[in-house]
Amino acid sequence: MTSTTTSSHLGALLMAPVNALMRVVDIPLRGLQKSTGIGGMAAFFLAPNMLIFGIFVLLPLFINIVYSTTGGTAFFLSERSFVGTEQYQRLFTCTNYLDPMSCQEDAFWTAVGNTFWFVVLQVALMILVSLVTALILNRDLIGRSFWRAVFFFPVLLSPVVVGLIWKWILQRQGLLNFILYEIGNVTPYTWLTDRNWTFIATIGVSIWAHMGLYTLILLAGLQAIPKDLYEAAEMDGTKPARVFWRITLPLLAPNLLVVVVLALIKAVQIFDEVYVLTGGGPGTSTLYLTQYIYETGFASALRNPGLAAAASILMGLVLVVLTLMQLGLGRKNENKGKR
Amino acid sequence: MGAAARFILRRKGGKGWHWTDIVTWVWLIGGLIIMFGPAMWLAFSSFKTPAALNEFPPSILPYVTSQATVQGYDKPLQLFEAKMPDGTTKVLAEVRRIGLVAQMVDPTTPGEIIKVNMNDRTPVRSVSFATENYTEPFTQFDFLRYLWNSVFVTVVATLITLIVNSMAAFALSKYEFTGRNLAMFVILATLMVPLSVIMVPLYSIISTLGMFNSLWGVILPTVATPTGVFILRQYMLTIPDELIDAARMDKASEWQIYWRIVLPLTAPALAVLAIFSVVWRWNDFLWPLIVLSRRELYTLQVGLSIYSGELNVQWHFILAMTVVTMIPVVLVFIFLQRFITTGIAGTGLK
Incomplete structure (x- = not known):
């Protein structure tokens, strides 16, 4: 009782200068309101957000097109010369489109290929794991919120921390080798120098880090399925497998589709944890699109902002298609809910 | 014992165990280990000295080899538990190693060198948190x-x-x-x-x-x-x-x-x-x-x-x-x- 009153006193004390400031701010704003009217104040409230959006999101979108049609290594637009579609042509110059090495920009096509396989495998596996976890969490469990939190924990961790946790486990003297040594006396292996294992590691680590989010959304979808459907099925003596295929899956389908598209959008942009875990290597085995754009634009000695901009626009187009799919699916769900 | 186990394993509504219950609990316990284990492993490792970090097989808790300063030697010496020829074990400090034989001294009587075979000794270790990390x-x-x-x-x-x-x-x-x-x-x-x-x-x-x-x-x-x-x-x-x-x-x-x-x-x-x-x-x-x-x-x-x-x-x-x-x-x-x-x-x- 006393502690709450003290804390509210403390709160009042802390808020006092803020409130005083707001009272001072109010004086010129009343003047503004008098000259613009109430409607004008709406513009005032909207202005800061729109200004920041305009400068840091919309403006870059347009400048990106300018970058992708100009050449040179300079970042200032005035020092760049117009080259038309040269950057795009450079990206698409290949003698054999199925072999990245035959392309002029072989790193780009390697990144595209890697990202494609990463997205396909990671999303498929992650949705499967998330769905199984959601189904299990949806059962009559003791301490469900605890178990839900367990699977959600890695979602909050920073990608850098995730990368370092797993880099440490996959070391030669790391936990994985230790476990394999204890179980089967396997000799320690340097997992992160093996092309195939690093690719698998990036898939596994990103599933570990993000599956909690999708589990949560799917669980919310499962809990929205009316209980009486299951009761009716039980009364009819329907087999559990049939209940799953005939009730659970069809009613979860809209959520599942949204989750798949959301996972696709995130997977296409994969960068942070992989950059820390493998740095794109060994060689180019885990070089994904965002890292290609980052290195082409900023990090490499032969940096080429125009080429990076062109690649990022191509990636943006893929994301726009995916997002439109997501919005379309969302609308369809809403209509279903209304009916 | 049997009654306690039956009490713990008792299900709601008096239903028996189904294979899906086993899958559920294997999945949940496995999830608990996989989700928290890596971060815990990192946290435990963060208290180890560089030497302990390079060990294989690694230990879970941070161990360091105990050391002792022995009269007549400038640097602190590492302590080992050595098996003596007469079958007893003794705590000795290592002076140097030549091939498979270690030259060791008894910290209480620093004068005489005892030669011990490498395989007959184990380091004396204790848990210690490397907070300097x-x-x-x-x-x-x-x-x-x-x-x-x-x-x-x-x-x-x-x-x-x-x-x-x-x-x-x-x-x-x-x-x-x-x-x-x-x-x-x-x-x-x-x-x-x-x-x-x-x-x-x-x-x-x-x-x-x-x-x-x-x-x-x-x-x-x-x-x-x-x-x-x-x-x-x-x-x-x-x-x-x-x-x-x-x-x-x-x-x-x-x-x-x-x-x-x-x-x-x-x-x-x-x-x-x-x-x-x-x-x-x-x-x-x-x-x-x-x-x-x-x-x-x-x-x-x-x-x-x-x-x-x-x-x-x-x-x-x-x-x-x-x-x-x-x-x-x-x-x-x-x-x-x-x-x-x-x-x-x-x-x-x-």
């Missing part, structure tokens, strides 16, 4: 600076996010004006524009504005989050307009209505957005990596990635600083996890 990066490296930069970016960006987003949400939920739908559309459309698509032009804008190598260059592009506007607007729509009309009758200015009426009523949604924003900004990596190139400006995430990418990784420092970086997020997880999970389940946004 935590103190040294702060005192000898710039990590205190990185910590401060991270805290600054997180706090300032979150405050600006809350103010700017709530103002926009107020305008979009409580006013009728031409272009409102356009503004909504623009905000929702920016959900489609992730950083990886606009990093090249964004970098040039930040440079032009003179914010390259400045923490403000990290903060400003992130504060106008569409998600934030969306969450707050949805919440403000539920506040009855009558309240606002009544305040206008009482000659309250629009700013007062925003500050004194709408904001306090939006507190739950603001709290959710604040938690999200703190986690987002604390975890941000790619954009700070691009904007900050001077060492003293790094955030914890950038500093960690740069140091861990060096050729000679000082794992004992990296592990300790990773734990420090994890702490705020773990605190959020322990105390505020419920808000986040309900927030995500409600909006489907992250």
Whole structure:
């Protein structure tokens, strides 16, 4: 009782200068309101957000097109010369489109290929794991919120921390080798120098880090399925497998589709944890699109902002298609809910 | 014993065990180990000395070999438990090693050298936490600076996010004006524009504005989050307009209505957005990596990635600083996890 009153006193004390400031701010704003009217104040409230959006999101979108049609290594637009579609042509110059090495920009096509396989495998596996976890969490469990939190924990961790946790486990003297040594006396292996294992590691680590989010959304979808459907099925003596295929899956389908598209959008942009875990290597085995754009634009000695901009626009187009799919699916769900 | 087991394994409604129950519990316990195990392993490792970190097979707890200063020797000597020829064991200090034979001395009688076969001795070890892993990066490296930069970016960006987003949400939920739908559309459309698509032009804008190598260059592009506007607007729509009309009758200015009426009523949604924003900004990596190139400006995430990418990784420092970086997020997880999970389940946004 006393502690709450003290804390509210403390709160009042802390808020006092803020409130005083707001009272001072109010004086010129009343003047503004008098000259613009109430409607004008709406513009005032909207202005800061729109200004920041305009400068840091919309403006870059347009400048990106300018970058992708100009050449040179300079970042200032005035020092760049117009080259038309040269950057795009450079990206698409290949003698054999199925072999990245035959392309002029072989790193780009390697990144595209890697990202494609990463997205396909990671999303498929992650949705499967998330769905199984959601189904299990949806059962009559003791301490469900605890178990839900367990699977959600890695979602909050920073990608850098995730990368370092797993880099440490996959070391030669790391936990994985230790476990394999204890179980089967396997000799320690340097997992992160093996092309195939690093690719698998990036898939596994990103599933570990993000599956909690999708589990949560799917669980919310499962809990929205009316209980009486299951009761009716039980009364009819329907087999559990049939209940799953005939009730659970069809009613979860809209959520599942949204989750798949959301996972696709995130997977296409994969960068942070992989950059820390493998740095794109060994060689180019885990070089994904965002890292290609980052290195082409900023990090490499032969940096080429125009080429990076062109690649990022191509990636943006893929994301726009995916997002439109997501919005379309969302609308369809809403209509279903209304009916 | 049997009764206790039966009590623990008893199911609701007196039903027996089904194979799906076994799958459920295997999955849950396995999940518990896989989700928490790696982070725990990192935390335990962070208290080990560099020598202990290089051991294989590793131990879970941080052990160090005990040492003793022996009269007549400058450096402290490592202690071993040695099997003597007569079958007894004795604690001896190692002087030097020649091939398979170690020359050792008894710390109590330092004069005479005892020769012991390598296989007949085991090191004397005790649990010891290498807390210098935590103190040294702060005192000898710039990590205190990185910590401060991270805290600054997180706090300032979150405050600006809350103010700017709530103002926009107020305008979009409580006013009728031409272009409102356009503004909504623009905000929702920016959900489609992730950083990886606009990093090249964004970098040039930040440079032009003179914010390259400045923490403000990290903060400003992130504060106008569409998600934030969306969450707050949805919440403000539920506040009855009558309240606002009544305040206008009482000659309250629009700013007062925003500050004194709408904001306090939006507190739950603001709290959710604040938690999200703190986690987002604390975890941000790619954009700070691009904007900050001077060492003293790094955030914890950038500093960690740069140091861990060096050729000679000082794992004992990296592990300790990773734990420090994890702490705020773990605190959020322990105390505020419920808000986040309900927030995500409600909006489907992250």
